Amino acid sequence: MIKRPSHRFKITITDTTATQTFLEMILLTVFRKTEQETIKILDRKHKICGCYPKEIAEMKVLQVNELSISNKQPINIEMQKEIND
Amino acid sequence: MIKLLSIEVENIINASWVQATENKQEYLLIENILLAMLEDNSIKTILSELEVNVDELKQILEKYLEKEIEHGYHQPPKQTLMFKKILQYLIFHSQQNGNISHPKDLFLAIFNETETMAVITLEDLGLDEQILKEYLQTHDFDERDEQDISKPLKPSKKKQKTTLEQYAINLTLLAKENMLEPVIGRDEEVVRLTQILSRKNKNNPLLVGESGVGKTSCVDKLAQDIVSGNVPKQLQDWEIFSIDVTAMIAGAKFRGDFEKRMKDLLFELEEKENCIAFIDEFHTLFGLGASNSNQLDATNILKPALMNGKIKIMGATTYDEAKKTLDKNKPMSRRFQKVDVCEPDEETTLEIIKGLKPNFESFHNVKYSESILNQIVYLTGKYINDEHFPDKAIDVVDELGAMLKIKNIKKKQITEKMVNDLISKKAKVPVIVKDGNDKIGLSNLESNVKKELFGQDHAIEEVIEKIILARAGLNEENKPLFAYLLAGDSGVGKTELAKQIADNLNMRLIRFDMSELHDEVSINKLIGTSSGYVGYEEGGQLVNEIKKYPHSILLLDEIEKAHPKVLNTFLQVLEESELSSGDNTTAYFNNVGIFFTTNVGSNVTKSVGFGNKSVAKNKSNIAIEKRFTPEFRNRLDGIITFNSLEEKQILQITDKLISDFKKQLLNKNIKFVITKQAKKYLSDEGFDDKLGARPMKRVIQNKIKKPIAKELVLGVLKNGGSVSVSIVKNEIKLEFEGMNDA
Numbered sequence: 045m046i047k048r049p050s051h052r053f054k055i056t057i058t059d060t061t062a063t064q065t066f067l068e069m070i071l072l073t074v075f076r077k078t079e080q081e082t083i084k085i086l087d088r089k090h091k092i093c094g095c096y097p098k099e100i101a102e103m104k105v106l107q108v109n110e111l112s113i114s115n116k117q118p119i120n121i122e123m124q125k126e127i128n129d
Numbered sequence: 130m131i132k133l134l135s136i137e138v139e140n141i142i143n144a145s146w147v148q149a150t151e152n153k154q155e156y157l158l159i160e161n162i163l164l165a166m167l168e169d170n171s172i173k174t175i176l177s178e179l180e181v182n183v184d185e186l187k188q189i190l191e192k193y194l195e196k197e198i199e200h201g202y203h204q205p206p207k208q209t210l211m212f213k214k215i216l217q218y219l220i221f222h223s224q225q226n227g228n229i230s231h232p233k234d235l236f237l238a239i240f241n242e243t244e245t246m247a248v249i250t251l252e253d254l255g256l257d258e259q260i261l262k263e264y265l266q267t268h269d270f271d272e273r274d275e276q277d278i279s280k281p282l283k284p285s286k287k288k289q290k291t292t293l294e295q296y297a298i299n300l301t302l303l304a305k306e307n308m309l310e311p312v313i314g315r316d317e318e319v320v321r322l323t324q325i326l327s328r329k330n331k332n333n334p335l336l337v338g339e340s341g342v343g344k345t346s347c348v349d350k351l352a353q354d355i356v357s358g359n360v361p362k363q364l365q366d367w368e369i370f371s372i373d374v375t376a377m378i379a380g381a382k383f384r385g386d387f388e389k390r391m392k393d394l395l396f397e398l399e400e401k402e403n404c405i406a407f408i409d410e411f412h413t414l415f416g417l418g419a420s421n422s423n424q425l426d427a428t429n430i431l432k433p434a435l436m437n438g439k440i441k442i443m444g445a446t447t448y449d450e451a452k453k454t455l456d457k458n459k460p461m462s463r464r465f466q467k468v469d470v471c472e473p474d475e476e477t478t479l480e481i482i483k484g485l486k487p488n489f490e491s492f493h494n495v496k497y498s499e500s501i502l503n504q505i506v507y508l509t510g511k512y513i514n515d516e517h518f519p520d521k522a523i524d525v526v527d528e529l530g531a532m533l534k535i536k537n538i539k540k541k542q543i544t545e546k547m548v549n550d551l552i553s554k555k556a557k558v559p560v561i562v563k564d565g566n567d568k569i570g571l572s573n574l575e576s577n578v579k580k581e582l583f584g585q586d587h588a589i590e591e592v593i594e595k596i597i598l599a600r601a602g603l604n605e606e607n608k609p610l611f612a613y614l615l616a617g618d619s620g621v622g623k624t625e626l627a628k629q630i631a632d633n634l635n636m637r638l639i640r641f642d643m644s645e646l647h648d649e650v651s652i653n654k655l656i657g658t659s660s661g662y663v664g665y666e667e668g669g670q671l672v673n674e675i676k677k678y679p680h681s682i683l684l685l686d687e688i689e690k691a692h693p694k695v696l697n698t699f700l701q702v703l704e705e706s707e708l709s710s711g712d713n714t715t716a717y718f719n720n721v722g723i724f725f726t727t728n729v730g731s732n733v734t735k736s737v738g739f740g741n742k743s744v745a746k747n748k749s750n751i752a753i754e755k756r757f758t759p760e761f762r763n764r765l766d767g768i769i770t771f772n773s774l775e776e777k778q779i780l781q782i783t784d785k786l787i788s789d790f791k792k793q794l795l796n797k798n799i800k801f802v803i804t805k806q807a808k809k810y811l812s813d814e815g816f817d818d819k820l821g822a823r824p825m826k827r828v829i830q831n832k833i834k835k836p837i838a839k840e841l842v843l844g845v846l847k848n849g850g851s852v853s854v855s856i857v858k859n860e861i862k863l864e865f866e867g868m869n870d871a
Binding site: 051077098099100102103106 | 155242243246
């Protein structure tokens with residue numbers, strides 16, 4: 045009933061020079077992905093980390109940005125409204 | 130530090146945190162807050178009044194928190210950015226307004242963050258920011274919030290009160306429930322009301338009558354008649370609403386609030402159909418809501434409603450106010466049909482009181498006998514002139530009951546004496562006691578006055594006879610107690626008579642020197658200036674005095690010196706015993722005794738000489754007739770000519786003055802002895818054919834009082850002693866003997 049994709053936000057890593065291990069760490073801790081999922085995501089060009097409600101998505105983006113700055117691993121992460129298909 | 134969040138808000142935040150922890154959520158979400166908020170009573174009322182399905186909202190939120198959010202975090206939940214923003218907004222808001230934030234503020238703050246699940250769900254259920262804001266603006270919740278702490282409100286489906294319910298009382302409903310007091314009489318007025326209400330256009334009656342005659346009762350009666358079906362067919366199902374204008378103004382904070390309420394009310398009345406709006410004190414609407422820049426007042430809002438006849442509007446006002454407001458406003462008065470409500474006569478008043486009797490008896494727990502009610506009506510009619518029937522009589526009935534209740538007497542029986550006392554107090558006039566018990570000392574009056582005033586027995590007797598007549602209640606109605614013209618030489622005791630009568634009757638003596646009123650304009654001193662002139666509001670001295678002391682003796686000295694037009698003013702006083710001042714207050718002279726004094730005629734007597742009294746009297750009467758118009762003389766109770774004083778009386782007066790002085794000295798411990806020769810000397814010196822007995826006081830003062838006073842202050846008489854007065858070589862001689870210190 046609550047399936048309203050339009051109200052969820054898609055988080056994507058668009059560009060990064062960060063190390064593979066750092067990205068893995070982020071996907072595992074922040075986005076709570078399994079290891080297999082992590083590998084799948086990192087293989088793709090559009091690294092989609094997940095879909096969340098706006099409130100949560102905001103927090104996740106914030107968290108990733110904080111981590112990237114403290115670890116000096118540049119990462120460009122974006123959130124955008126999920127397009128319904 | 131100033132507290133910014135109310136306890137309720139803190140509770141909500143705590144509850145949401147607990148819930149998020151229990152759910153092992155990673156974040157503390159707005160949805161948690163909304164869910165926790167639903168437990169708060171004030172929010173519950175808001176939601177139920179806005180017709181939001183709380184249960185459904187709760188279900189959706191719980192499902193969302195369960196399914197859409199990740200669980201299994203063991204750290205305490207973190208506040209999301211949005212959550213922080215909302216709190217910041219809340220705190221900022223309360224700092225700016227200087228108020229503590231309440232749950233309703235938190236509720237409003239949630240809408241700040243769009244695209245959250247909370248807001249989306251609320252919008253789905255039909256509640257958006259705009260609706261909530263409007264609702265909160267029109268409903269002040271602060272007070273109810275405070276009550277909520279002690280007494281939780283049940284979330285009810287009760288709708289918000291309509292404007293009509295808020296600002297009007299349904300009189301027909303009250304009549305149906307028997308809540309209105311019974312109305313006796315007033316049939317004619319009610320028939321006239323129904324006639325006007327049945328008209329096609331301009332069917333708006335306006336009840337006009339003095340305050341207290343029962344204008345509002347007429348409307349009550351109409352309501353009762355409608356309920357009992359005692360009205361023409363076309364009025365049968367109508368309802369009367371009494372509009373509370375003050376309630377409409379109360380709390381109208383902004384420009385236009387009042388007008389909106391008024392409009393809403395009229396609209397609702399029109400919607401409802403078959404409504405009669407009753408506005409008591411109709412004159413208050415004039416100028417209501419108007420300001421310098423905006424000349425539209427409440428009456429202008431009424432105008433369309435008055436014209437189209439969909440609702441009928443009844444008003445009630447007094448003659449005075451109608452004159453001041455309605456008569457000046459032609460467009461308004463044209464739309465109303467006046468119904469005069471006259472003051473009921475004594476019989477009707479008695480019936481009205483009898484009808485109300487059971488109500489007062491049960492309220493005060495006393496019994497009113499029929500004769501008591503009779504007496505109340507009779508006495509209030511006679512003595513209380515500035516109020517109106519039936520109100521003034523009902524007042525007394527009520528007050529008597531209250532008096533007995535307070536006194537806590539076991540025997541709750543009202544006596545005639547109590548009625549007399551109360552009405553005396555109210556009217557400031559001693560009420561005649563029927564059983565002939567005279568408290569005022571009428572029996573001693575004559576002898577008392579004669580002791581002080583010599584040689585004028587005929588005058589004293591005539592005046593006192595008239596007073597006794599009036600006291601017996603046999604005086605003509607609407608006439609002053611008495612009115613006499615006292616003519617006679619200067620110093621024979623005209624003024625003294627008035628003084629003595631007032632003293633002995635315990636009445637106040639009001640004295641006006643008419644020689645001050647020598648020109649036409651000076652009448653303003655007595656009755657005040659006409660409206661518009663300076664001092665108009667102060668009223669006239671005479672009218673004010675008589676209003677203050679309606680039971681008094683009025684002495685108008687030397688009227689022949691007053692301007693003839695001034696005298697004309699007194700014609701109506703003598704005839705109708707009332708006098709109105711410029712500011713429209715009326716004084717009643719029913720209990721005022723009037724003395725005019727004059728010297729006219731005295732010169733004539735003198736010129737005749739030879740002491741022929743009857744000739745002199747005739748001559749002086751002719752002079753008086755010449756000087757005063759017949760209409761003035763006719764209205765007097767009589768003209769009393771005072772005798773000139775003769776040697777015998779002069780001696781009496783000297784005796785009296787000396788004995789008065791003796792008493793004074795005795796108080797200072799001084800003996801006073803005077804020889805007969807000395808007295809004779811004083812009376813010879815002190816009497817003057819032209820000036821009467823007045824120089825006597827002066828002579829005594831110069832020859833005796835002054836030397837004694839000197840000794841009293843500076844000399845031998847300091848500690849008391851004695852004085853003897855004798856004549857030596859045709860001169861007064863005073864001998865002092867001091868008292869030594871003991």
